[in-house]
Amino acid sequence: MGALVKLLRVGPKDAELPAVLDDEGRLRDLSGVMGGADLDGRFLADDGLDRVRAALESGDLPVLDAEGLRIGAPVARPGKVVCIGLNFRDHAEETGAAIPAEPVVFMKDSSTVVGPFDEVLVPRKSEKTDWEVELAVVIGKTARYLESREDALGVVAGYAISNDVSEREFQLERGGQWDKGKSCETFNPLGPWLVTADEVADPQSLGMRLWVNGEVRQNGGSKDMIFDVAEVIRYLSWFMVLEPGDVINTGTPAGVALGLPDHPYLREGDVMELEIDGLGRQRQTVGQA
Template sequence: MKLLRVGPVGQERPAVLDESGTLLDISGVVADIDAAFLAGGGIELVRSAIVAGDLPVVEPGVRVGPPIARPGKIVCIGLNYSDHAAETGAETPAEPVVFMKAANTVIGPDDQVLVPRASEKTDWEVELAVVIGRTARYLPGHAEALACVAGYAISNDVSEREFQLERGGQWDKGKSCETFNPFGPWLVTADEIPDPQALGLRLWVNGVLRQDGTTKNQIFGVAEVIRYLSQFMVLEPGDVINTGTPAGVALGLPDPKPYLKAGDVVEVEIDGLGRQRQEVGKA
């Protein structure tokens, strides 16, 4: 099932894309797609409503917002593809590299990305996002970890490399600028993605294919990432995990590196999870 939220910024309402490709309004069934929805059996309520029928059709041309109203937290895994670690000159990590991204970075999949003021090194990163559907703490194994997944989506983990790597401290300040997490278009429920380690990821900038990878090359797979994180923090319904990016980011390309600038267009897709398109502007 493909869940999404549609409407103007701050006024999104929940919707579902049915098997025929028709977009249906489910705001009469659930209030929103958020932590309460995931924790309270919202997915099954929507399944029942689809079977019952009579859901109103959403008008064409409506804006698509992020598929989760607001994540509780965004936990990110760095250097999680061997080819990406190699292109940045980093050693393959022995344990997952963990950092956080501000929850208010989340925007819709086709909303404008803003290059921060004083930025010269704004970069792109296509990533598989995992949405948590039940509380996870001290999980013993991979089966228990995957049982906590509500579904999957696309994240573009936009990053400012100078802020991240050259300004001291932790990575977070290069990751948490406004608009730095285009998310969606859909939350695809876990039953539709039987193997999260078999998904192709691609990203284009101005029509040029920059990233073309597969989740099978993750150093730490989805199940291990969730299990690992649960040893250090409690994961809750509505939390998002960005699981890393394959090679092809601007940071890893030869000089002069083609960092993003106003007027650029970024397109992102992951097998089975849809497609994004962002025009780049200035903050």
């Protein structure tokens, strides 16, 4: 299996450095190993993970001082962000939607992807901005027309936490597809790490939690997905080509503002915290666009 690999990108926005956490929790600089490359689809497609493992095992990677360093999204410039809606039975029920017979697919603009601790902005004229903790899958190999579950899991580079922030009025009440309520700026915090697929023994056994202002809002697990990770990837590959660096958000459990009796949508100053077993933790303060 090799060394545990938790990839991340640190530094100012649009000037992040590739890095990796070693087994002792120290931050190691990958810039020298990668020769100017970033943690993106090309890196994943070119067996970059193998180079990172070899560098980690050599013990020669420089240690970075992590204090005060911003953490960016662990994947630079995803080609696309594909999302699965209503993929937890309890979430579909809380929103009054029918249980889907096939995966519900929509897209988010890839520019929505920001760091796991970056500010999330409530859009102008928004009254219904909502949260969604999700397991994100990062694709590591080109995939088309996959036949089996094994083939599907074989194209996964790794997993991360995703916050599929949503504006429910824009999504559901403005006469169009869901994309317009999903693609507002900052609407996809991702990270803090990309944990390689071989370090996640079972993507269907991960606890998923989200708090708003310290109050637990979501407390579920990936075991409750209607369509599991393997089926989501296999299914999508029959409708689009999945490329290295693409991100798939696989759905959220119950507990979103849309489904709660008082609909406590996000307001400026609110704080969201997200956690998935083994994948780290996020925290975002809500601002105003």
